[in-house]
Amino acid sequence: MSGNPVEAPLISLSGIGKSYPIANSAAGRIRTLYSLLRRQPFAERYDALTDISLEVRRGESLGLIGMNGAGKSTLLKIIAGVVKPTAGALQLRGRISALLELGAGFHPEYTGRQNVFLATALMGLSERETRERLDDILAFADIGEHVDQPIKHYSSGMIVRLGFAVATTVSPDILITDEVLAVGDESFQRKCIAWMENYLSSGGTLLLCAHSMFHIQKLCQKAAWIHDGRLQAYGDSHRVTREYLAWHDSKSTPKAQDHAMAISSGTYALLSMSLNGFPSQEGVTVPVGASLRIGGRVFSPDGRVPTALVGFVRKDGMPIYGVSSEMDGHVLARVGAQEYEFEFEVPELSLLPGEYRVKGHALDPEGYRLFDELIGELTVIGESRELGVCRLPHRWNAI
CATH class of the missing domain: 2.70.50.60 (abc- transporter (atp binding component) like domain)
Structure with missing residues (x-):
């Protein structure tokens, strides 16, 4: 008698790599174009990621840690479909919501309220659905009367508040966040953490990139330490963050x-x-x-x-x-x-x-x-x- 089949992971990466050409001269740009046309590796290149393999299953939370420039954001963009890998295989199952650059799609001349309708329409919500959720969105953003002013006059923190509030209107199968908790004041950060905890308790799957080991340990079951584009450590979040902090302490x-x-x-x-x-x-x-x-x-x-x-x-x-x-x-x-x-x-x-x-x-x-x-x-x-x-x-x- 066979047991229940194991559910396939929502995110599966096998040998993922990403290279960028280095072309500092006219001759270098010609060589790069030639390599692209022939689909050959770049003669001179920068390897942002090399041989990254990991899995994230439904209901799991994975934290990405590492120094600036290690390749974390590049990996998130590959998973979100913003960037194509140059090597390896990527399999995704389920609807993804990526909070990589909150507010990047807002129109500067529109008010905050108008941008809410614009952003939710791009997310597939009808005007009626947005109106039903508008009060909750504005309450989460908590930007007061500024909601009816053009966002070109907003501070970066206000834009992030509104962007995250819009993102919380849907519950995707996979939520990808890149340094969301590094912006905004303390009360807003607590609000974001509470929302993420509720999302996870409801069966959501989280991929979180953060420099705060406290947030990684609090929100993530597993962690992946990316160093110089390679997977340095992968597993239990407390173990991996301890290894990272010990390395960082000895280095810095x-x-x-x-x-x-x-x-x-x-x-x-x-x-x-x-x-x-x-x-x-x-x-x-x-x-x-x-x-x-x-x-x-x-x-x-x-x-x-x-x-x-x-x-x-x-x-x-x-x-x-x-x-x-x-x-x-x-x-x-x-x-x-x-x-x-x-x-x-x-x-x-x-x-x-x-x-x-x-x-x-x-x-x-x-x-x-x-x-x-x-x-x-x-x-x-x-x-x-x-x-x-x-x-x-x-x-x-x-x-």
Whole structure:
């Protein structure tokens, strides 16, 4: 007796590649044209994507992560049908709605209300259907009286609000979004996230490109890390984002910098850090299970609330644990026009006896970019025959 057949994936990519010709001269352009006519590979080319293979099934959510220029947007455009691949096979099943450039099809001379009718007509809705949904669209956009003004006078944020509101009028089989959550204010971002969560709970399939690992972990079951046009890692979103953040941290962590130079250059800087009240450069010694307070002062060049990150590593550099104020939803306290303070406390330190380092970092308010670092030496003393670096709460059960 055979079981139920496995449903085919909505998105199936096999060996997808995309190349662009490099033609910086008349001769180069002629060679490119010749290659196109002969359907041959470009003699000089830039490979934006190489050998990308992945699947997305109905009801799944996949996050695309990677640095700028890695090829994420190119991949989304291929899936959305905007760009044709130069290699590989692509299979799509179901209706796709792509939020790649919100508001790109709006007419600048039309009002916001008129553009709603224009955009929904292009999406296949009748005028009657649009009128039935108009109140919900305008409520989601929340741009007030501006809805009856020409959108050429709108800010970019207002255009994105209206574009996303229009996109929410239909529930496609597959929703593709490219950095939608990176624009707009915090309240609008929360509204977008709530809509996406409802869309997913209703059985929708999401393909999300974002620089925020928080949003990827919150909304996506799986993640694909694209690096230099290749698939670097693919699988569980928490595992892949951890690998990406670890790589990014090792790549971008700067050496301790001159803070006066950081301030003059207009970057976020960790001005000071203390361990149990002592300057971090002096280090501190504590017994196993003792409390540890890590304090610091962060400089913000634009007056926005920065993010502080605290991490623990073994003396040889092996990461043990790290968390940022942004991850925990904590807001640093303002103590000056451009300075903020934080205090991070571990009530009972579970590290086993040994030599460790405490790292403090200054990041931008979004928690994306790491600018500065201070390191404090931490010695944990005591007696223990346990193995590893930390003590885990546990018990032995009688059988």
